[in-house]
Amino acid sequence: MYNPRKRVGFFIFTIMKNFVLITVAVLFIACGSTPPLVPVSTTNIPVTSTISDPEMDQVTMVLPDISKMTSVQKTLEFLAADELQGRDTGSPEIEMAAQFIEARFEHAGVKPYYETYRDEFIAMGKEAFNIVGVLHGSDPLLKKEVVLIGAHYDHIGTGKAIGGDTIANGANDNxxxxxxxLALADHFAKTKSNKRTLVFALFSAEEKGLLGSKHLAKKMKEAAVDLYMMYNIEMIGVPMEGKDHLVYASGYELSNFPEKFNEYTGNNLVGFLPKAKEFNLFMRSDNYPFYQEFTVPAHTVSSFDFTNFEHYHSVKDEVELIDIPFMEKLIAQMATGLEGILSSPTKEIMIK
Known part of the structure; x- marks a missing residue:
């Protein structure tokens, strides 16, 4: 059910036997005098993909003009729109998110890591897929080493109704x-400054037990990938309260990543959150399967400090609660820190 306060676009669904045609219509709802936040260009990019579902053999979606959807705000609004129904793994709506991510990679010049962008697996009896892209390193020797930047793009679908709203949009999560x-992929595709190879992975089925990251970590280990570090990003839309750093690292004490990353950025960007250790968050996000498989530095960075816990896995997790300027500032500093990781002559970040 739609919340009348949300600024979202309508999708028109035409359902036929074994076929669903999903079209993005150029119609948006604005609150008061505020202009629509996610304009759809008349120039659209068609993306078609096949998924295995007994009631839906094919999903075709006409995406908005991707060149006009690259800002932090517009990206977030698309992914957390009601039309994506909370991006539950195996749903037609997460297919929309996947196609959007693929189109963003293609627009940026990020190549598929495998034959296509999709790394397919089965999650609780349903077809699921990670979306994985790559920017090969520029240094003849360092390009053999891989830095993986990841985040999960799935969420829980629907939740307990509040004010008639049952859609858990997962704006902050994740x-x-x-x-x-996606912003970091745009940055490095443009600057071409990565001496090491960069792999960008958007995981599905994190909410089902880290199934997507477990699948990819095992697959990369079997391929003998020289993984230097896994950098996972989780719930960074709301600033922490009363902290002198912007994010914390799960597994803070397990490597020298926080110290080196702060050194690379020249700022106190990454700190320690006692609750992250108390609740063992190191083992509860997509960094952990890569630590298990490779025993390399693998951390999640997050600004979720539990002060807004009532929004976690709730229909309250809405775009309106996200601090866009904070995210933009944070992503820019992340890019600087990652430049250091990608350019250092040796692997300076190490397990303690």
Missing amino acids: AAGTTAV
């Missing part, structure tokens, strides 16, 4: 992290 990965 449209925010997905938005950051």
Whole structure:
């Protein structure tokens, strides 16, 4: 059910036997005098993909003009719109998110890591897929080493109704992290400054038990990938309260990543959150399968400090609660820190 306060676009669904045609209509709702936040260009990019579903053999979606959808705000609004129905793994709506991510990679010049962008697996009896892209390193020797930047793009679908709203949009969890990965992909595709190879992975089925990251980590390990570090981004849309750093690192004490990353950025960007250790968040996000498989530095960075816990896995997790300027500032500093990781002559970040 739609919340009348949300600024979102309508999708027109035409359902036929074994076929669903999904079209984005150029119609938006604005609150008061505020202009629509996600304009759809008359120039659209058609993307078609096949998924295995007994009631839906094919999903075709006409995406908005991707060149006009690259800002942090517009990316976040698309991923957390009501039309995506909370991006539950295996749903037609997460297919929309996947196609958007693929189109963003293609627009930026990020190549598919495998034959296509999709790394397919089965999650609780349903077809699921990570979206994985790559920017090969520029240094003849360092390009053999891989830095993986990841975030999960799935969410829980629907939740307990509040004010008639049942859609858990997952703006902070984890449209925010997905938005950051796409922004970083845009940055490095443009600057071409990565001496090491960069892999960008958007995971599905994180909410089902880290299934997407477990699948990709095992697959990369079997391929003997030289993984230097896994940098995971989770719930960065709301600033922490009363902290002198912008994010914390899960598994803070397990490597020298926080110290080196702050050194690379020249700022106190990454700190320690006692609750992250208390609740063992290191083992509860997509960094952990890569630590298990590779025993390399693998951390999640987050600004979720539990002060807004009532929004977690709730229909309250809306775009309106996200601090866009904070996210933009944070992503810019992340890019600087990652430049240091990608350019250092040796692997300076190490397990303690």
